[in-house]
Amino acid sequence: MAFRDVNARRHIGLQQLSSLALAGRTLLGPMKSCKFIVDESTNQSTLICSAVRLIESLDITTAAGQLLNETIQAQNKEFKTGMSTLLFLVGAWSNAIVECLQQNVPVSAIVSVMTEGLNSCCERVQCLQIAIHDVNKELCSSCVKPNAFKNKTHQIGRDGLLNPQISLCSQKDISAPEEVIPINSCSRQENDCNFNEGLVSPLASFGSIASLVKPAGDKSTSMISGSDVIASSCNKQKLTHSRYFSTLGTCNFSSHRGSFQGYLSGPSADPCECYGLGHLAMALSHGNQASTKLLQSIVEYQQERAEYSGSSQFNVAEIVTCCLLGLPESYSHVSPGFVTLVSPEQATIIKYIEDKPLRILLMDGDLSEQYRHLGFNRPCNVRTILEHPRLQEGREGDLWLSSMLDILISFEVNLVLVKGNVCENLMERCIANSVLVIGSVSWDVLCAFGEVTSAQPVTYLTQVNAACVGSGAQVELWKVCDGRAMDLGELVPVRIKARGIPLVTAVLTTTVASKMQLIEDQFWTLAYRLHHALNDKKVFLGGGAVELLCLSHIQMLAEQPLQPANKNAMKEFHIPWLAASATEYKSVVLPALASGWKQYLSVVMCNTAKAASELEACTLVDHHLKKAADCGSPSAYIWKEFRRGDLLRGGSGPFADHGVGLNVYDNVTAKTEAWRRALDLVLLVLQTDAEIITGPKRNQLLKSHVSGEFIFL
Numbered sequence: 001m002a003f004r005d006v007n008a009r010r011h012i013g014l015q016q017l018s019s020l021a022l023a024g025r026t027l028l029g030p031m032k033s034c035k036f037i038v039d040e041s042t043n044q045s046t047l048i049c050s051a052v053r054l055i056e057s058l059d060i061t062t063a064a065g066q067l068l069n070e071t072i073q074a075q076n077k078e079f080k081t082g083m084s085t086l087l088f089l090v091g092a093w094s095n096a097i098v099e100c101l102q103q104n105v106p107v108s109a110i111v112s113v114m115t116e117g118l119n120s121c122c123e124r125v126q127c128l129q130i131a132i133h134d135v136n137k138e139l140c141s142s143c144v145k146p147n148a149f150k151n152k153t154h155q156i157g158r159d160g161l162l163n164p165q166i167s168l169c170s171q172k173d174i175s176a177p178e179e180v181i182p183i184n185s186c187s188r189q190e191n192d193c194n195f196n197e198g199l200v201s202p203l204a205s206f207g208s209i210a211s212l213v214k215p216a217g218d219k220s221t222s223m224i225s226g227s228d229v230i231a232s233s234c235n236k237q238k239l240t241h242s243r244y245f246s247t248l249g250t251c252n253f254s255s256h257r258g259s260f261q262g263y264l265s266g267p268s269a270d271p272c273e274c275y276g277l278g279h280l281a282m283a284l285s286h287g288n289q290a291s292t293k294l295l296q297s298i299v300e301y302q303q304e305r306a307e308y309s310g311s312s313q314f315n316v317a318e319i320v321t322c323c324l325l326g327l328p329e330s331y332s333h334v335s336p337g338f339v340t341l342v343s344p345e346q347a348t349i350i351k352y353i354e355d356k357p358l359r360i361l362l363m364d365g366d367l368s369e370q371y372r373h374l375g376f377n378r379p380c381n382v383r384t385i386l387e388h389p390r391l392q393e394g395r396e397g398d399l400w401l402s403s404m405l406d407i408l409i410s411f412e413v414n415l416v417l418v419k420g421n422v423c424e425n426l427m428e429r430c431i432a433n434s435v436l437v438i439g440s441v442s443w444d445v446l447c448a449f450g451e452v453t454s455a456q457p458v459t460y461l462t463q464v465n466a467a468c469v470g471s472g473a474q475v476e477l478w479k480v481c482d483g484r485a486m487d488l489g490e491l492v493p494v495r496i497k498a499r500g501i502p503l504v505t506a507v508l509t510t511t512v513a514s515k516m517q518l519i520e521d522q523f524w525t526l527a528y529r530l531h532h533a534l535n536d537k538k539v540f541l542g543g544g545a546v547e548l549l550c551l552s553h554i555q556m557l558a559e560q561p562l563q564p565a566n567k568n569a570m571k572e573f574h575i576p577w578l579a580a581s582a583t584e585y586k587s588v589v590l591p592a593l594a595s596g597w598k599q600y601l602s603v604v605m606c607n608t609a610k611a612a613s614e615l616e617a618c619t620l621v622d623h624h625l626k627k628a629a630d631c632g633s634p635s636a637y638i639w640k641e642f643r644r645g646d647l648l649r650g651g652s653g654p655f656a657d658h659g660v661g662l663n664v665y666d667n668v669t670a671k672t673e674a675w676r677r678a679l680d681l682v683l684l685v686l687q688t689d690a691e692i693i694t695g696p697k698r699n700q701l702l703k704s705h706v707s708g709e710f711i712f713l
Helices: 012-022 051-057 063-079 083-102 107-128 132-143 188-193 276-285 289-309 344-353 395-410 424-432 443-453 513-536 545-558 567-572 578-607 614-631 634-644 668-686 698-703
Strands: 002-005 035-038 045-048 129-131 209-212 222-225 319-325 333-336 338-342 358-363 415-418 436-438 470-477 492-498 504-510 538-541 665-667 690-693 710-712
Touching: 012 063, 012 083, 012 668, 035 051, 045 051, 045 513, 051 063, 051 083, 051 513, 063 083, 063 668, 083 107, 083 578, 083 668, 107 129, 107 538, 107 545, 107 578, 107 634, 107 668, 129 132, 132 276, 132 538, 276 289, 276 513, 276 538, 276 665, 289 333, 289 504, 289 513, 319 338, 319 513, 338 436, 338 443, 338 504, 344 424, 344 436, 344 470, 344 492, 358 443, 395 424, 415 443, 424 436, 443 470, 443 492, 504 513, 513 538, 513 665, 513 668, 538 545, 538 634, 538 668, 545 578, 545 614, 545 634, 578 614, 614 634, 665 668
Parallel strands: 319 504, 358 415, 415 436
Antiparallel strands: 002 690, 002 710, 035 045, 129 538, 209 222, 333 504, 338 492, 358 470, 470 492, 538 665
């Protein structure tokens, strides 16, 4: 056993956190610089842009690193967003606290002042929250520019949205020149007020389809094709093909425009009659346009269902993703039902059962002989000779396979959805008997099919009875927009549907294998941002507004020193004997806390090319802080600059390339929890006064360059 003092002026744990966080600086802001992660064992690479994937890929052996990993995983599990902010602030505040230690600031003073300072900032920034209903009104009104285009009446079929093969879908020749209408101030109306994609390719939606919904009272539905748009000074030729990450084609869709109302607001009074959730999704996307278009299509589909079923207008539990490698990104679209991948052998069954009503069985565990449910206790007086017998060699294994298959055949089951893994031998026998078994299906998917088919999930096949088997499911080969079924080699995409099922699948496609994980992560990040915004019923002003107000507030606190006998000081610091110490060191610790947010803003501005260097970015932040102080009301100044679009952005934002004047918003709870988790982790490591290492590492430690720091017990 070895002992090492870590709470010296150069705190080892804080230095480790700072080193790990340094790798995530380029992941901040809307213009992230992605990283390639290379697997040394397989030499395969993956493109990432999130702190979660970064930390998962690092070989972390230190205790502080493990705590950082657990903290980021907890943030990801609860919010799916805010991890990059958390990672950066951990590094920034670790460096700031090390500087405080070097100035002989007591640990107790650092902990108390930083904790109370963060709590005070979280209360102060509440004035920068805006209700979702108000955001929808603002976003809808900001995008309307009347008479931007002339209308052409076009009647669209009612079932266009629910048809996976949307009409007017064409695949353009790769070499043919293509004109794309950019999203700018002149074409904003048709692209966002009505996001008329339905089940639509997000990249195709930037192409030759533009739509315009008439104001309330006009019963006709208008759609303008790409060739019918009146050219204006804002329409420009745009390069859409590149040798790198290029999209090889576009699929153009049209679908029915329903009569949705604004989010929880009854009949919409907005002149564009748009769907506020679609605008909100774009404002929360921070420039991720491909995922935004997919999510807008999902919102449209779910809102149309909500009109008839009375269900929630956005339910993230009813969304699944299916990643298809080998197709251009322009094929990404939204499809009702459950799209998944099966083996070519399983796909051969589908031609016999396609478009026929199937009897479906749901299983909430593994479909194998060895599977035992959670909490199963083995008999204490039984000795296990072989835990996992090789079923193909034993009579008992064959007997189990035969009995399980007999159960499926006796109840005329055609389709089995399994939450866990499936025994390969049983899978082969099911294929031979035209029974389609699909494993690794999420619980939400099982529940969705259970609701519409009356199937009841079971844990073991021996529990199956007539009441557990549902009916009404259908299976078909998934087809691209031009009606062709796709065979991607090792796996074949299929679509499982049932009448009234709420599930919707975001089919994500790319031709670059290392990019697939990145695309899926970006989609889910945006989906959960919208989900949490609706749960909070409010959002923060984005674009650095919240962090800027925190800096202004801390600056004000630092300039107003507390008196040791001041009752307010005793009240603010809940442990009275710390008040005197906190007063003495407040002028040192509070600027250290503020330095984290200041560095955050500086790095974001550098990553988005709004500043040439961190020094220039810090100068701009200081300029805004001075103007906010001179204004007398920092929050009023920030609101004014945010409305103008000039707050730390220089008049541009993530949609500037498309001429869109949308403001940016952030989640409330996810952001503040990322702050709290980051500071809690840093303060936890700070208060760790020793490192004790156990195990057979004595010789390894003795030979290391840090052996002098250990005391061997």
